Amino acid sequence: MSIRVQPDAFDPGDELSRLHAQNLGVGAVVTFVGYVRDFNEGRDVGGMFLEHFPGMTEKALAKIVDEATQRWPLLKVELIHRIGRLEPGEPIVFVGTSSAHREAAFEACAFIMDYLKTRAPFWKKEDTADGPRWVEGRCSDQQAAQRWKQD
Amino acid sequence: MIRVQYFARYREALGLDGEQLSNSEDFSTLNDVREFLLARGGAWQVLAEQNLMCARNQELCSLDEAVAEGDEVAFFPTVTGG
Numbered sequence: 001m002s003i004r005v006q007p008d009a010f011d012p013g014d015e016l017s018r019l020h021a022q023n024l025g026v027g028a029v030v031t032f033v034g035y036v037r038d039f040n041e042g043r044d045v046g047g048m049f050l051e052h053f054p055g056m057t058e059k060a061l062a063k064i065v066d067e068a069t070q071r072w073p074l075l076k077v078e079l080i081h082r083i084g085r086l087e088p089g090e091p092i093v094f095v096g097t098s099s100a101h102r103e104a105a106f107e108a109c110a111f112i113m114d115y116l117k118t119r120a121p122f123w124k125k126e127d128t129a130d131g132p133r134w135v136e137g138r139c140s141d142q143q144a145a146q147r148w149k150q151d
Numbered sequence: 152m153i154r155v156q157y158f159a160r161y162r163e164a165l166g167l168d169g170e171q172l173s174n175s176e177d178f179s180t181l182n183d184v185r186e187f188l189l190a191r192g193g194a195w196q197v198l199a200e201q202n203l204m205c206a207r208n209q210e211l212c213s214l215d216e217a218v219a220e221g222d223e224v225a226f227f228p229t230v231t232g233g
Contacts (some may be wrong), residue, residue, distance in 0.1 A: 034233050050232070051158065051159050052232070053156075053158055053206075053209070053225065053227070055209055056206060056209035056210075056225070059209050059210070060209075060210075060211070081232060081233075092232075092233070093232070093233050113233060116232060116233050117230070117231075117232060117233040118230065119211055119230070120230060120232050120233075121158065121206070121225075121227065121230055121232075122230055122231065122232025122233070123158065123159035123160070123227070123228065123230060123231050123232070124231045124232070125159070134159060134160045134228070134231075135231040136228075136229065136231070137202060137228070137229025137230065137231055
C-alpha cells in the first residue's frame, strides 16, 4: 500500500502500470484520477491552491486505506494527493486498487474516494475573475460517503 | 495547555493559524473550547458555523469529544479535497 501527499505532478499512466507490475495474481485494476477543471459553479477557474493539515492528512489517508483493505481483498492500493499550487488540466488525486477480481477493486476505489472527500483535511482555494475563492463542501459528497456505512 | 489550530477559510478569517490556551482546566469538551473562542466576538463568530469540523490529536471527532491537558485540537471548514 502506498500513500503520497506531494506538491509534484505525477503521471497517472505510470501509476496504473505499477498496480499490476510483479504480481501475476492481479486480475483487476481500477483507477480514479481527479483533475483541476477550468470552471466551477459558473465561474472560470485559473488554477487553485490546495491547503492541508500536515500530519493529520497522512494519518487520515492511512486510516481510509486501512479500512478499505479490511473490507475488500485488495492486492495493492496506490493513493496520491497533491498539495500547493495546481493549474487547470493537472491531476489532483489518484486512487488505484488492484485485486484478483473486479468487484473488490471497483468498490474499494469508490470507497476510498468517497471517504477521502469527506474525511481527509484538504481545502481548495480557486483563482477566479473575482479573486481567490474557497470551495465549499457539497452535500452530494456527504451522501456518497453515507452509502458505505456499516451497522 | 491546549494547542488549537485553524485552517483554510477559518485561518484567514481569524488571521491566525494557531495558539496555545493555558486554561485547559476550563474545558471538558471541544465544544467548550469553541464556546470560549466564540466569546471573543468579532471574527471568531466564524466558528459558529453549522458545518464546522474539528479534530483532536489529528483525528476527526465531534464537538462532544472530551479534551484534556496537552491535547492538540483543530477547527476547520468542511474539507474539499479530491
